[in-house]
Amino acid sequence: MDTEIRHLTPEEQRDFDRDGFVVLRKMASPVTCDKLLAVIRDELQDPQGPREYEADLGYPGAPSDREANGGATIRRLQQAFNRHPLFAAWATNPALLSCVSQLVGPDVVLPLAHHNCVMTKQPRFSSRTAWHQDFRYWSFQRPELISAWLALGPETAENGALEVIPGSHAMTLDTDQFDQNKFFREDLSKNQDLLDSRRLITLEAGDVLLFHCLTLHSAGPNHTHATKCSVVFTYRPADNPPAPGSRSASIPEVPQAPASPDPSRSSPEA
Numbered sequence: 322m323d324t325e326i327r328h329l330t331p332e333e334q335r336d337f338d339r340d341g342f343v344v345l346r347k348m349a350s351p352v353t354c355d356k357l358l359a360v361i362r363d364e365l366q367d368p369q370g371p372r373e374y375e376a377d378l379g380y381p382g383a384p385s386d387r388e389a390n391g392g393a394t395i396r397r398l399q400q401a402f403n404r405h406p407l408f409a410a411w412a413t414n415p416a417l418l419s420c421v422s423q424l425v426g427p428d429v430v431l432p433l434a435h436h437n438c439v440m441t442k443q444p445r446f447s448s449r450t451a452w453h454q455d456f457r458y459w460s461f462q463r464p465e466l467i468s469a470w471l472a473l474g475p476e477t478a479e480n481g482a483l484e485v486i487p488g489s490h491a492m493t494l495d496t497d498q499f500d501q502n503k504f505f506r507e508d509l510s511k512n513q514d515l516l517d518s519r520r521l522i523t524l525e526a527g528d529v530l531l532f533h534c535l536t537l538h539s540a541g542p543n544h545t546h547a548t549k550c551s552v553v554f555t556y557r558p559a560d561n562p563p564a565p566g567s568r569s570a571s572i573p574e575v576p577q578a579p580a581s582p583d584p585s586r587s588s589p590e591a
Contacts, residue, residue, distance in 0.1 A: 327416040329423045337424060341490030341536035344522065345420060348529040353411065354473045360405050361439055361473070361550050364398055371399040380448035382542045391446030398439040401552065402431070402575070408439075412554045413575070417469060420531065421556045424467050428559035431575035434568055435459055435555055436468055442481045442549040447542045452486070452505035452516070456534040460567035461557060466534040471552040472524035480549045481541045483530065484519045490533035505537055 327348070329337070337343040349357075364370070375383040375394045384391040401408040411417070412431055422429050435455070456464045476482035492515075500506050507516060515537070522530055532538065534555070543549055559576070563569035 325416060326419050329420050334423060337531065337533075340485075340487040342485050342487070342522070342530060342532035344524065345529045345531065346525075347527045348416060348420075349411070349414075349471055349527040351527065354526045357407055357411065357471075357552060358473050358550060360407055361398065361441070364404070364439075365395060365441065365548070368395060368398070370404045373397045373399060375443075375446055375448050378448065380450060382446070383448035384446055394443050394446040395441050396448070397441060399437070400433070401438050402433055402554070408552065411471065411552060412437075417529065418556075421467060421469065424531065425465065425556055426558040426560075430557050430559050432466070432555055432557060432563065432569065432572075433574055434563070434570070434572040436553040437555070438553055440549075440551040440553055442540070442543045442551075444543050444546050444548065447481060449481075449542050450540045452507065452537050452539045453503060454489075454505075454535045454537055455555075457499075457503035458568075459534065460564040460569040461561050462564070463561050464535050465561050466555050466557045468532055468534065468553055468555045470530040470532070472526055472528045472530075473550045473552065474526050474547070476522070476524040476549060476551070478521055478523075478541070480543045480545045480547070482524065483522045484539045484541075485522060485532065486515050486519055486537040488518075489515065489537040490535040 327345070329343070333343050333345070373396045374387060374392065375396045376385065376387045376389065376392045378396070384394065386392055398404065402412055403409070418429055455468065456466070459466070470483070498506060498509060498512055506512055519539075524530065
């Protein structure tokens with residue numbers, strides 16, 4: 322397992338504070354990525370746990386319904402933490418938690434109601450995700466959460482890499498800049514300067530993108546012949562609980578996410 326503790330440099334902390342995201346290169350080893358990918362491939366071949374299909378959301382490029390051509394295309398494998406011990410081990414990886422704690426504080430909690438998944442952007446029937454802030458459908462006391470996006474292979478413009486708008490996490494945006502589904506409107510002239518500042522985040526296997534829950538981001542479809550897989554978990558400070566009775570509180574969290582995995586769990590690396 323990747324156990325060497327890593328800390329954000331002052332420059333990385335500055336970049337995150339300014340831009341709302343930072344890329345940490347080679348956070349996960351090739352062995353870790355390969356083991357996670359092997360589990361994901363098995364899950365996609367014979368899916369058993371909770372999952373979301375492209376057809377469920379109706380985004381541009383997705384099949385119209387599950388009976389349509391490509392309707393069985395999986396968009397994400399949900400509840401990754403409990404799906405396989407390797408995902409739980411990665412989510413509580415000491416190097417990752419060390420970096421996250423520098424941004425949210427020393428007491429890190431791992432919510433399991435949001436993200437906690439494998440994003441599987443597949444060829445042919447993957448959809449485009451419009452510009453949005455993740456906090457639009459979360460219910461926490463404050464918009465202070467950070468997501469860790471682990472690339473398990475190359476992420477490029479061709480296979481639907483994330484795009485972000487630097488600094489958007491710190492901006493006050495008006496309600497009318499979003500549509501009824503809380504997607505940032507691309508047809509609005511007042512939004513164009515922000516959209517023109519977008520930045521494509523290209524990643525390699527093992528790279529981690531840390532991004533703020535208010536950072537505007539988007540992703541295109543996968544135009545290649547290979548499935549793009551990314552593991553995503555979200556973290557919050559202990560003093561930022563979910564609203565009682567909300568979807569965000571619907572699944573028990575992992576409080577005080579441990580600095581190292583439970584020894585009874587399998588490790589991503591032997």
